[in-house]
Amino acid sequence: MAIEREVAGLRCGEVLAELSDFLDGDMSLERRAQVQAHLDGCDACERFGGAFTAAIRALRQGEPMPPSEASIAFARLSVRLENAGRVGDPATGGFMSGTEHFDQAAATWDLADRRVLLAHAVAEAISSRVPLSKELNVLDFGCGTGLVTLELAPQVGSMSGADTSPGMLTTLAGKAESQGIPVRLLPLTTEGTGDLGGPYDLIVSSMTLHHVADVPALFSRFVQHLNPGGQVALADLDEEEGTFHEDAAGVHHQGFPRNRIHDWLEDAGFRAIQVETATVTAKEGKDYPVFLATARRA
Ligand SMILES: C[S@@+](CC[C@H](N)C(=O)[O-])C[C@H]1O[C@@H](n2cnc3c(N)ncnc32)[C@H](O)[C@@H]1O
Numbered sequence: 024m025a026i027e028r029e030v031a032g033l034r035c036g037e038v039l040a041e042l043s044d045f046l047d048g049d050m051s052l053e054r055r056a057q058v059q060a061h062l063d064g065c066d067a068c069e070r071f072g073g074a075f076t077a078a079i080r081a082l083r084q085g086e087p088m089p090p091s092e093a094s095i096a097f098a099r100l101s102v103r104l105e106n107a108g109r110v111g112d113p114a115t116g117g118f119m120s121g122t123e124h125f126d127q128a129a130a131t132w133d134l135a136d137r138r139v140l141l142a143h144a145v146a147e148a149i150s151s152r153v154p155l156s157k158e159l160n161v162l163d164f165g166c167g168t169g170l171v172t173l174e175l176a177p178q179v180g181s182m183s184g185a186d187t188s189p190g191m192l193t194t195l196a197g198k199a200e201s202q203g204i205p206v207r208l209l210p211l212t213t214e215g216t217g218d219l220g221g222p223y224d225l226i227v228s229s230m231t232l233h234h235v236a237d238v239p240a241l242f243s244r245f246v247q248h249l250n251p252g253g254q255v256a257l258a259d260l261d262e263e264e265g266t267f268h269e270d271a272a273g274v275h276h277q278g279f280p281r282n283r284i285h286d287w288l289e290d291a292g293f294r295a296i297q298v299e300t301a302t303v304t305a306k307e308g309k310d311y312p313v314f315l316a317t318a319r320r321a
Pocket of ligand 1: 122138142164165167168170171185186187191211213214215229230234236273
């Protein structure tokens with residue numbers, strides 16, 4: 024039986040838990056170096072790796088990988104490395120946009136347990152605080168790969184997903200088709216404009232508000248796309264110190280104070296506003312509380 028090892032101050036399980044972030048480049052340079060040192064020095068990770076086994080082998084030995092989700096991840100890492108000269112280089116004007124970041128991350132997004140668990144916790148929080156039924160037409164704003172979308176869809180009448188990233192929507196389309204769950208896809212411009220469809224009975228969103236520059240304007244837009252009495256259920260980070268995102272491309276807010284979300288919703292015309300803890304997500308050993316704001320259109 025394989026024995027988990029500790030190398031470079033990390034155990035194999037810790038490395039595997041963060042390998043998707045490593046492959047997506049979504050990790051501090053210090054942590055990246057630590058993970059790389061572990062992979063270079065550890066011959067046990069391959070035996071624990073599951074979907075990542077081929078990626079780990081390739082990272083250790085530079086071998087080509089068989090076609091798999093891991094190889095997609097590795098290809099994306101290669102693209103990021105090729106782009107490294109222009110990413111974050113103001114001299115070239117070549118900062119990667121938020122949309123490019125999500126396009127590149129789309130194929131490996133769901134490989135990070137942290138994201139899957141967070142989305143599941145948010146979906147559970149939504150369904151425990153908003154009565155879901157087959158009567159409801161629902162929009163998931165910033166749906167990404169559909170982690171929340173596809174969990175809620177079977178509980179409601181119709182589900183639409185809006186997102187600025189074509190890569191994320193493509194991944195969602197593939198998952199929806201293979202799971203036999205109908206989802207209407209609404210591609211938005213890189214600025215987030217575009218037809219949101221509707222009117223809806225419920226608009227949900229998870230971990231997207233901090234990518235939106237003008238959140239009060241978005242809340243007003245939600246009002247216009249809701250039926251009278253329609254609801255929102257919006258999850259995002261509590262205010263944090265800017266440590267959650269290593270790559271700040273497209274990040275407009277370092278979380279939010281809950282009273283600010285409350286006031287913005289009230290100003291937009293929402294009532295029965297509640298902002299409560301949905302879950303707590305951990306990243307690189309630090310806890311980040313996530314709120315769920317629920318409110319009803321007057
Ligand atoms: C952190 S991901 C969350 C995805 C998904 N909701 C989940 O919980 O897994 C943020 C998503 O918001 C999208 N996004 C970023 N800016 C946006 C905007 N202005 N309007 C709509 N979607 C946006 C990104 O493409 C990405 O899919």
